[in-house]
Amino acid sequence: MTKSDDIKLASTAHRERTSAVSPLPQDVARDVDVAMALFDSPEQIHAPIDPVEEQKLVRKIDFMILPYLAVCYAFFYIDKTTLSYAAIFGIREDLKLTGADYNWLSSVFYFGFLFWAFPTNFLMQRRYLGGNIFLWGFFLMLQAAAKNFGQLLVLRFLAGAAEACADPSFMLITSMWYTRKQQPVRMGLWYTANGFGIALGGLLGYAIGSIKGALPSWKYEFLIIGALCSSWGIVMFIFLPDSPVTAKGLSRAEKRMAVQRLRENQTGIENKHLKAYQVKEAFLDIKIYLFFILGTVCNVPNGGISNFGTLIIQGFGFSQLGTTLLQIPYGVLIAISILIVGPFFYLTGQAPYYELGIWSMIVSHFIEVFIIATFWFLLKRENNRRDKTQGATEGGLEGRDLDTTAFADMTDRENPNFRYIY
Known part of the structure; x- marks a missing residue:
């Protein structure tokens, strides 16, 4: 079957389903978004939506989705900074970490993340997400039992692999529940929890560092934060809805x-049928490489500061507990302002000022600005091209058949009615 035939099947399947003529053949039905199963007639699909009722629904969805993602994202950052707090609580001395050992422990987390990032995107479900959050907390707790560099290295790798599903899962969940105009604000809301995670991590670090027990403070850091992460994974496993199609908290009409x-x-909402030509199309799209570069330069400062931030602050002469408390205003500032090689820029010989690490952040942010400007130009140009092409056809832009492509499994390139948000 050719690519064009596959696209026609998806569109035909959509029309047949909404016309309620007959059940779809299995090979055709799999190309139709699962959301179509909710509709029994064309009248239901085309029925106007009451703005007041829609507003009530959006508020309900906000309470069903955003708190889970926000708390999880806070743990997402706290988890990555546990090694940083463990460093000021004596893990380097206790495990005899020397030279670039700490740098490798910082980076191997992201190696695990990269290793599992591709397969995790094919496995993402609600229960898969909750299970992975539980596992990353579990691997975090196990780090308290590490007796040497090698054991800690393996556990950091596994923790990174377990966390690889977080960002793509959150993006997918947000896109399944909100319109594209609503998505940036909602993403900003759960991403803001990143900053609160830093602040909360500082507060937890201070509390944990004050524990006078039989174990070194850095072990309590791993045990307590890991237990909290695993507990939240269980909560998400049970309560976070899969999608609008199966959400138990919504009536059929909702x-x-x-x-x-x-x-x-x-x-669309959800389609689990992998199409080889769509994978090929993705790798031939320049946007995927721009996103890769953007992700890299964003995480050079992120990977560095999350693991070396406390060491830099302690280098100014602050005590262990004072250093943890100073993370709180830093985290709050990030939360208010929100709209992997990184650790190796922080050379041991440059401590405590880490000049190369600081410059790596500055240069990375300049590159970010350039990449974002490039995105703006490319997306605006493509939207204008599509408007011009469709405007020249019979019926013009106003005569487009949006329903034919709304729930067909098409990529942004395949779908002529798709417009980029920038």
Whole structure:
């Protein structure tokens, strides 16, 4: 079957399903978004949505989704900074870490993240996400039992692999529940928890560092933070809804409205059928490489500061507990302002000022600005091209058949009705 035939099948399947003529053949039905199962007639799909009822639904969805993602994202950052707190609580001395050992422990987390990032995108489900959050907390707790560099290195790698599903899962969940115009604000809300995670991590670090027990403070850091992460993974496993189609907290009418309001996205809700030509298309799209570069330069400062931030502050002469407390205003500032090689820029010989590490952050942020400007230019140009092409056809832009492509499994390139948000 050719690519064009596959696209026609998806569109035909959509029309047949909404016309309620007959059940779809299995090979065709798999190309139709699962959201179509909610509709029994064309009238239901095209029925107007009451703005007041939609607003109530959005508020309900906000309470169903955002708190889980926000708390999880806070743990997401706290988890990555545990090694940083462990460093000021004596882990380097206790495990006899020398030379670049600490740098490797910082980076191997991201190696594990990269190793499992591709397969994890094919396995993402609600229960998969909750299970991985539980596992990353579990591997974090096990780090308290590490007796040497090698054991800690393996556990850091496994923790990174378990966390690889976090960002893509959050993006996917947000896109399944909100219109594209609503997504940036909602992503900003759960991403803001990153800053609160830093602040909370500082507060927890201070509390944990004050424990006078039989174990070194850095072991309590891993045990307590890991236990909290695993507990939250269980909560998400049980309570976070899979999608608008299966959410137990919504009535059938609310589910239909949740799906109807996403037609304008032109991205569908969910389809688990992997198409080889779409994978090929992704790798031939320049945007994927721009995103890769953007992700790299974003995480050079992120990977460095999350693991060396406390060491830099302690280098100014602050005590262990004072250093942990100073993370709180830093985290709050990040939360308010929100709209992997990194650790190796922090050379041991440059402690405590780490000149190369600081410059790596500055240069990375300049590159970020350039990449974002490039994205703006490319996306604006493509939107204008599509408007011009469709505007020249019979019926013009106003005559587009949005319903035909709204829930068909098409990529942004395949779907002529898709428009980029920038």
